[in-house]
Amino acid sequence: MGQKLLLANDHIEGIRFFDAYRKNGGYTAVEKAFKMTQSDIVDEVKKSGLRGRGGAGFPTGLKWSFLAKPDGVSRYLVCNADESEPGTFKDRYLMEFLPHLLIEGLIVSSFALGSKRTYIYIRGEYAWIVDILEYAIAEANQQGFLGTNILGTGFDCQIYVQRGAGAYICGEETALIESLEGKRGNPRIKPPFPAVKGLWDCPTVVNNVETLAAIVPIINMGGGEYAKIGIGKSTGTKLISACGNINKPGIYEIDMTISVEEFIYSDEYCGGIANGKKLKACIPGGSSVPVLPANLLLRTASGEPRMMNYESLADGGFASGSMMGSGGFIVLDEDQCIVRNTMSLARFYHHESCGQCSPCREGTGWMKRILHNIEYGLGKMSDIDLLWDIQRKIEGNTICPLGDAAAWPVAAAIRHFRDEFEWHVLNPGEAQIRNYGLANYAEALVTA
């Protein structure tokens, strides 16, 4: 059983509230951090090797070190709780059940970065979690961990929760900043990066919920110790949101040394494919990362077992690999239709495109319509090449990565399941009446 750093205490009764959280070692990271200098804290985070848990995997310590510190200008820390990547629901779990872990991480990080007003930007649909967070913030204020002159250090800090209103794009950090300023969530052109010109043109760091929660164990145990967990550049633990056709959907904390096979079939994690079906494919890191057929999911192109970490999931590039992304692990069984699944994701990205860049605005809708036609038996063989061509022209040609996120699932589906698309075109009648489960992609049931 892997080591748990974030969810070690999630089973304790009342852990959502200050008293139980404090009694179980809570807020010691704040006390420790306040005895350190700001640059020492940043150094510990650098040493930990922590990578952004929102999806991009950028080293957090490095991101922090880019923060500009001009005299007399406010700096801001913003927590990205706009969790919207299909397949991902880990931040919701952290905030709902361990709100003080996030608040503690935010206090330490705000101190390290010099943010006196720190915002949690949460997706609008998580309305009831706003109440949970605001309650936890009020408790932290009462106990002297927030407010003015925290613990007699002279450091002032307040945390505010801002609700979004339904827009996937606001998970992109510059769109989030625009939204927090009371505008449409249109991503900004980078550079300048938020670290130089962010919220209200002030230097800003935007970090994911899980990233900020991980700051707590990093300070408590030291960056060096944290880095010993895991493997290579995949240090520490990662939360995986497992969903789709599995026996035990839910949130799992893994230490990134286990194999994909163990994660899917072990009773400690997903507990195997639901209803005794076979594994057909999996989107291992949230809907925008490439889908992999069972054989390439469980083993890399060179035949090595594929592991649940940043490097191994990406092994083989997009030709035969995928990405860790946000850790949204979507499992598809042998009955699932790849065309239908891809159509659903294309519809999602079309719905969520902000409309600024024409390749994304027009391309996502075009892909959605073509996929719809193919799924419903109205497609032509040339449509498959057309889809490929469209996604290629979106990727890399937009201000923000939503264009890439829309292109990759379509590209991967065609790359690995082209014959399934062709089957739809050649069998329009059948395509309309039944889903297409391609038995030859399903791996014989393996047990961990």
Added chain:
Amino acid sequence: MALQFTDKKQEEIKVIIDRFPEGKHKSALIPVLHLAQEEFGGWLDVPVMDYVAEILNIEPIEVYEVATFYSMFNMKPVGKYLFEVCQTGPCMVNGSDEIIDYIKTKLGIKAGETTIDGMFTLKTVECLGACGYAPMMQLGKVYKEHLTPQKVDEIIEQCRMISAANN
């Protein structure tokens, strides 16, 4: 009748504006639009948006462009109970299409429509972050998860009972 927030809501708006540095009150726009939608009938009519612009001392167009951008703001009237059913991939592989069809048949409406008695609106939405508990829908402030036709029946019945009790 001129639109006006209740005193309690006006206090709430002051607290929201105070979260931001001086002169950055426009940041309060999205939270205030949420309050306005709750207070003035579940959707944002033009006079409501104009009123919000007035309160925040910004141009009406700044409110319109935001209200139309975010999917949680309703630009037309909705029923007393809004069923927002997720239809994205992870929910779809767990049967959200069947749940949506069931609700359509049960209520006799299509997605985006409201029942004649003004009670229910069905809206299909994209991923709400409940993929492990699929299929699901949002009803007001809460999530209803692991939906089955039977559970949908119960939810509809509960809504009717609550509504009847409040009348």
